[in-house]
Amino acid sequence: ILNVEQSPQSLHVQEGDSTNFTCSFPSSNFYALHWYRWETAKSPEALFVMTLNGDEKKKGRISATLNTKEGYSYLYIKGSQPEDSATYLCASPPKAGNMLTFGGGTRLMVKP
Amino acid sequence: KAGVTQTPRYLIKTRGQQVTLSCSPISGHRSVSWYQQTPGQGLQFLFEYFSETQRNKGNFPGRFSGRQFSNSRSEMNVSTLELGDSALYLCASSMAGWNTEAFFGQGTRLTVV
Numbered sequence: 725i726l727n728v729e730q731s732p733q734s735l736h737v738q739e740g741d742s743t744n745f746t747c748s749f750p751s752s753n754f755y756a757l758h759w760y761r762w763e764t765a766k767s768p769e770a771l772f773v774m775t776l777n778g779d780e781k782k783k784g785r786i787s788a789t790l791n792t793k794e795g796y797s798y799l800y801i802k803g804s805q806p807e808d809s810a811t812y813l814c815a816s817p818p819k820a821g822n823m824l825t826f827g828g829g830t831r832l833m834v835k836p
Numbered sequence: 837k838a839g840v841t842q843t844p845r846y847l848i849k850t851r852g853q854q855v856t857l858s859c860s861p862i863s864g865h866r867s868v869s870w871y872q873q874t875p876g877q878g879l880q881f882l883f884e885y886f887s888e889t890q891r892n893k894g895n896f897p898g899r900f901s902g903r904q905f906s907n908s909r910s911e912m913n914v915s916t917l918e919l920g921d922s923a924l925y926l927c928a929s930s931m932a933g934w935n936t937e938a939f940f941g942q943g944t945r946l947t948v949v
Contacts, residue, residue, distance in 0.1 A: 756935045767840070768926070770937035813879065822867045822930045822938060823892035826879040 728816055730827035737804050738835050744800045745830040747814030751795035755817045758824060759788055759799055763810040771799075771812075804834045838862065840929050842941035849948050854915040857944045861908050861929030867891075868910040869938065870902060873924040882925075885910050886932070917948045 729748045737743050749757065759771040772781040777792040785802045801808055811831045815824035841860040849855050861868050869892075870882040881894040885904035902912040908929075914921055924945050928938035 758937065760938075760940075767940040767942050768928075768938075770939070773935055773937050775935045815879075819892070821886070821892045822869050822884050822928070822936075823881050823894070824869070824871075824879075824938065825881065826871075828878045 728814060728825050728827040730812075730814055730830050732830060733828065734831040734833070736833045736835065739804060739806060741804050741834075742800065742802045743804055743832065744798050745812055745832075747797045747799070747827055749795050749797075749814075749816045751792055753818065754792045754795075755820065757790055757792075757797050758815045759797070760813045760815065761810045762813060762829070768813060801832070804832070806834045806836050808832060809834045840927060840939050840941035842925075842927050842944050844944060845942065846945045847947070849917050849946065851917055851919060851948055853917050854913060855917060855946060856911055856913045857925055857927075857946075859910045859912075859927030859929075859941060861910070861927075862939055865929035865931060865939070866908055867930040867932060868904055868908060869928045869930070870910070870912050871926045871928065872896075873926060873943075874922075879926070882912065914946075919948050922946060922948045 731746050756775045760768040762768040772788045774790040779790040787800045790797045811829040813829045815826040843858045867886045869884040872880045884892040888904045899915045904910045924943045926943045927941045930938045
């Protein structure tokens with residue numbers, strides 16, 4: 725069984741703060757690492773899919789890094805805005821196919 | 837293009853009954869996966885279908901089953917419902933590989949009373 729863990733569980737920040745979360749996963753049999761954003765009453769939305777050690781991806785104010793050798797990924801949000809409030813999930817497939825094992829998520833709340 | 841569509845959005849069933857949930861993937865996506873979300877367990881993988889075949893299965897009892905049709909639409913069925921089956925059921929569609937993003941539907945909220 726592949727265990728994917730995220731920390732912290734929740735985070736309260738002020739508008740304008742930069743923040744980051746961690747996703748840990750077993751480094752053996754690595755296929756990919758996914759990040760999703762899940763806003764209340766909406767569907768989870770993909771942010772990044774990363775496959776290579778050292779990968780860095782960026783979308784606007786959000787970026788992510790990947791270290792497959794040590795089994796972790798960081799998600800960074802620069803200058804948080806209230807609309808960034810959501811649960812951020814990371815997931816990894818334990819084998820080939822679209823079978824994702826999700827972490828418990830980090831719930832981010834950005835206060836105006 | 838149209839997103840992933842799940843029906844119904846909400847459902848209330850009685851213990852012992854069975855239920856069928858439906859998922860229409862994005863056009864061109866051949867992989868459909870199902871997930872269960874409960875407050876205590878987070879998102880748990882149920883099964884994945886690809887080209888009408890079950891490709892992967894999660895650790896759920898045999899009461900949970902699914903199928904995929906030739907147009908890639910998928911259904912999941914839960915028989916002999918238990919109170920613990922109350923959850924949000926999410927469907928996701930993807931292209932073929934494991935390194936492509938999953939597109940999720942809005943889910944079906946099942947309540948078992």
